[in-house]
Structure formats: structure tokens, C-alpha cells
Amino acid sequence: MVKTPHMLTRRHLLHLASYSSLGLAGSTFIDACSPKAPLQTTTGAGGAGGAAPTGPWWLSGNFGPVEGETEAFDLKIEGELPQALRGVFVRNGPNPYNGTTGHWFLGDGMLHGVRLEDGKATWYRARYIDTPVLGVEPSDGLDLPDIREHQANTSVVHHGGRVLCLAEIGLPFEVSKNDLGTIGVHDFGGKLASPMTAHPKIDSASGEMFFFGYGFLPSGLDYHVVDSSGQITLSQKIAVPEPTMMHDFQLTATRAVFMDFPLVFDMDEALAGEAMPFVWKPSLGSRIGVMPRSGGEVAWFEVELGYVFHTVNAYDDPNDGAVVLEAIRYASMWENGAGDFNTVGHLHRWRIDVENGNVKEEALDDRGIEFPRIAPSKQGLPYRYSFGLTIDSDAPPTPALEPNAIIKYDREKGNSSIHRMPGPRRLGETTFVADPNGSAEDDGWLLAYDYDYDNDSSALVVFDARDMSAPPVARVLLPRRVPYGFHGTWVADS
Ligand SMILES: [Fe+2]
Numbered sequence: 001m002v003k004t005p006h007m008l009t010r011r012h013l014l015h016l017a018s019y020s021s022l023g024l025a026g027s028t029f030i031d032a033c034s035p036k037a038p039l040q041t042t043t044g045a046g047g048a049g050g051a052a053p054t055g056p057w058w059l060s061g062n063f064g065p066v067e068g069e070t071e072a073f074d075l076k077i078e079g080e081l082p083q084a085l086r087g088v089f090v091r092n093g094p095n096p097y098n099g100t101t102g103h104w105f106l107g108d109g110m111l112h113g114v115r116l117e118d119g120k121a122t123w124y125r126a127r128y129i130d131t132p133v134l135g136v137e138p139s140d141g142l143d144l145p146d147i148r149e150h151q152a153n154t155s156v157v158h159h160g161g162r163v164l165c166l167a168e169i170g171l172p173f174e175v176s177k178n179d180l181g182t183i184g185v186h187d188f189g190g191k192l193a194s195p196m197t198a199h200p201k202i203d204s205a206s207g208e209m210f211f212f213g214y215g216f217l218p219s220g221l222d223y224h225v226v227d228s229s230g231q232i233t234l235s236q237k238i239a240v241p242e243p244t245m246m247h248d249f250q251l252t253a254t255r256a257v258f259m260d261f262p263l264v265f266d267m268d269e270a271l272a273g274e275a276m277p278f279v280w281k282p283s284l285g286s287r288i289g290v291m292p293r294s295g296g297e298v299a300w301f302e303v304e305l306g307y308v309f310h311t312v313n314a315y316d317d318p319n320d321g322a323v324v325l326e327a328i329r330y331a332s333m334w335e336n337g338a339g340d341f342n343t344v345g346h347l348h349r350w351r352i353d354v355e356n357g358n359v360k361e362e363a364l365d366d367r368g369i370e371f372p373r374i375a376p377s378k379q380g381l382p383y384r385y386s387f388g389l390t391i392d393s394d395a396p397p398t399p400a401l402e403p404n405a406i407i408k409y410d411r412e413k414g415n416s417s418i419h420r421m422p423g424p425r426r427l428g429e430t431t432f433v434a435d436p437n438g439s440a441e442d443d444g445w446l447l448a449y450d451y452d453y454d455n456d457s458s459a460l461v462v463f464d465a466r467d468m469s470a471p472p473v474a475r476v477l478l479p480r481r482v483p484y485g486f487h488g489t490w491v492a493d494s
Helices: 010-026 267-271
Strands: 070-073 077-079 087-094 109-117 120-128 155-159 162-166 173-175 182-185 209-214 221-226 232-238 255-260 263-265 278-280 286-292 299-303 307-316 323-330 346-352 359-363 370-373 385-390 405-410 415-420 425-427 431-434 444-452 459-464 474-477 488-492
Touching: 087 155, 087 162, 087 431, 155 488, 209 255, 255 307, 255 323, 286 346, 299 359, 307 370, 307 385, 323 370, 431 488, 444 488
Parallel strands: none
Antiparallel strands: 070 120, 077 474, 087 109, 087 488, 109 120, 155 162, 162 173, 173 182, 209 221, 221 232, 255 286, 263 278, 286 299, 307 323, 323 346, 346 359, 370 385, 385 405, 405 415, 425 444, 431 444, 444 459, 459 474
16 A cells, blocks of 8 residues: 555544544644645556556546646637536546545545636636645644645535535635635634535525534534525534444435445554555445434434445425435445445435335446436425436446446436547536526536547536537637546536
């Protein structure tokens, strides 16, 4: 195992202990001007058409980092950008400053953003999130990492007028939507002293944001509700017996839904220096918790053994009040170690009758899918459409984890349609942006970064969400490739 600057080390355990028992009282904030190691990144584009991959796969090909920050203005556009798109598309992902990490999920967060207005793409910026650990080589010295010290590399959310960069092991980092510059750690006016999930949920009707966080000791979950202005209005502890990795959760109109699935933080692995010390423990089983979203008791329901990184949506069935949860389910996770991403996730539905305890579950598709997204207006509500990424089986062989197609599911018709990228192009997560002049649920566009193996380049691609058979509406050509990353969002001007 390659040691990295940001693996979970004994220092982190000290932090975790301080988080669990002392909260922020035991923390040390290292100024963002901490000395940074020089860039040593030499990884280029690997795979077909690129240099030979070197090192672990997450440092090779288009998973590998780009060198430094950059910006470009008045970008060339193929096609025609919708005039209604006024804002910034921004996506987060790991881009290790020192060129190496011990796991795909680690590495300093880098934002890639494109501003669209009046049919033009006025700028592209690649900016590191300037966290206290950016480029800092760790040591077993006196500095105690805390929830203000992490790479903030997983997702980005726009709420309460703030753009927040998230990773589930700490507090959010706020950045400016004007230039993606880092403003600093955001602790909700001192009210948040525990980690925040990378997948908060926003009720589009009330404007409230709901989230949770978990620790690495069996300290349970912390659940929070934030009003539309960005003020925390509710915080609650939730007991769980094991420190399981809960990457996502869900929200209905009345309930919060948690997934306690048995990928468990392991202290021995951590002390042994494993970069991602989580162990699959199937004997613990899998269970789903349902709680009033305004807080209260959690009712837990045993389900078939499995794991979920990402959910699609959840809602209260209008006919009988049952909770319906849809997510990308894996039969197991990391059985062969935390670098094993050979398992395939499938669209899955759980139907939980909270009153009588009945749980029904079913696999909905035998194709592999990840990075599910919906129209934000349907969060927590009955919905018709969802979108995700897949590797189209008719396409030439591709490395794992490099999707080349969008799947659009129509739950009302019970079918799906695919948009396959041409030739050597791959695709990152799509973000749905509603057409303000539309009325149907799929009136809008899907925005994503692509990667072209032939010329080692990327574009921001705008798809018509209504019609997967249509070519992209527009492609904004970028000055250099955008590495594969995790999650993005649309920061609308209003
Ligand atoms: Fe995620």
C-alpha cells in the first residue's frame, strides 16, 4: 500500500477520538496558508491514445490529476447553448496536489466550473479547494487533524446563498460562485461540530436542507435540518451500533431514510496504515432506518445484504404511505479490499410499510449503473424520470468505471432510453437543470464533463434531457482535460 499525504493515519484517529468525545473543543485550526509541497504531478492521460498508465488506476489515465489551477475565458462552443442557462456548473473531485494518494476517494479537492450566460461560456476555472491540508505532508507531529481538515473533494451543494464543498469526514468549505475561490470552512455559525455528508437533500418547496454525518467510532449519526436561509433549526443524535460508512441517505415529504449497511470502519486497519480502513462485515447484515424528518425515533428494517453508495430518490407512496426508496445497490462492497471496484451496482427498489414492518425489494435493471440523478424539484416526491451513467455493452471495451452512456429511466412507462457517447468519449456524472420555460418533469438539460481519449481533451456537454436520441445541444470546449471526479451541481444566478 502506497502511503499518501492524506491517508487516515494515527493523527486522524486522534482527531476522530477528539471529534467523538470532545467535538471541536479538541481541535486545532491550521491556517490556510500552510506551506505546500511543490507539485510533482507527472501523470498524463493513459489508456487508449494516451501514455502508458503508471501506478494505481486512480492515478492513471483520466483518473490522474492535472497540474495546478487554470482558467480560460470566452470558450469555444459547438452547437448552441440554451439562453436560459445562466449560472455556473461546478463539479468536485480529487486531484492530489502532490500527485499521489492511497485511494481513489482521497486526494485534494479540485473544482471545475464553467459559467454560462446569454448563450456564451464566459469562463472555465479549475481551482483547488484551499483547505488546511492542501499540499501538506502529514507527520505524526503535534497537529491534530479535525473536522476542519480534510480535502473537501466529493461534492458541492448550493444552499442558503452559499456554495459548499463537501466530503463526509468533516465540515463544508465555502467557495465563491464568482471565481470558485475558497472562502473558508463553514460551520453554520458554530452550530455544526460534526461531519456533514456529501449528499444533503434539499426540499425544493420549503427550501430546507437536510443532512446527517457519521463518525469513525460507534458514536452514531448526527442529523440536522437547515432552513432556507442557511440556519440550522434542528439537530439530533441517532444511535447506530457500528461505525458504518453511510455515504448517502434519503428524504421523503415526511421522513428521513438511513442505510446502515455493513461496510465498517476498522481501527486495526487504520492503525496498520490502510488508506481507506473500511471492512466488509456481512455478518452484521443490512438495515434501513425510517425517521420522521422533523426528528424522532428511528424504526429499523432488515433488508437483503447489500451496499449502497448512491440513492436515486425516495417518497411516501400516496396510496398507502409506504416508504419507497430507490438506489444503486451492490451485493457486496470491498470484499477484496478498499481498492476493489469490480462489483457492479444495479437499480434497486425497497418498499417499506412502516406500520406493519413489511419490506419488499426488487432489482429493477440488470445493467450496471452509477451516479443517479433526478430533477431537483422531485426530491422526496413521487417521480417519473431518473438519469444515470452506464457502460454500453455494445461499445468497444473500456476500462472499468469509465461510463460512456447516459440511461434515462421512465418509471411511468417502465422503460429506459440510452444516449451513448460517440467513439472514444467517456462521461462523468450528469446534473439536471430545469428549463424555466418548461413544465414537464424532464423539461431541461443534463450537464456533464466528457473525456475524449483521442485527443486527451474534455468538454462541458449539454444534453437535452427530454430526448436521449438527440445529439448534445452544445459542447463547451475546455482548455485541458477534466479528470474523472465525483459530484457536481448547477449554481443558478437566481
Ligand atoms: Fe457520492
